[in-house]
Amino acid sequence: MSQSTKTKTQLTTVDEDPRVRMQEIRSLVAKAVKEDRRIDLMEFNDRDTARVIIALQDQLRDTQTRHRKASNHIAAIKEMVNMFDLIMEQATETLVSNQERTGELSMLLRQERESHMQTASVLNEMATQNQQLNADLESSVNTIRIALNGSTN
DSSP states (O other), X not given: OEEEEEOSSOXXXXXXXXXXXXXXXXXXXXXXXXXXXXXXXXOOOHHHHHHHHHHHHHHHHHHHHHHHHHHHHHHHHXXXXXHHHHHHHHHHHHHHHHHHHHHHHHHHHHHHHXXXXXXXXXXXXXXXXXXXXXXXXXXXXXXXXXXXXXXXX
């Protein structure tokens, strides 16, 4: 852009570097967008209007790129959440199945324990009867021995 600068006695035209001016325009546009100001109400000369359009297109492209990346991140997170849901569903099914199996095994174990307790009770009773029979048998043997010893004398 040409800029007029007035010195003491003469008017000098200074050519500004277009890259520097483009950076200035980008900065002004970015600030206006950030502050939610209308860019069409800002005063730009004819040469800067094209730069403003380029700056807005660049901002639009950057916004679209960020939006696409964010959409991809959201899609990836949704996929992860779906995978976690599937894992949790399978884990829940496994836990419920294991609980049911544990309940069945616990019931079988209780039944087996009761059976063992009945067997132990029967065995204890049989042992008591066996002791009584042994005592009776020993008494009978002693009686017979005495009888035999007495008849031989």
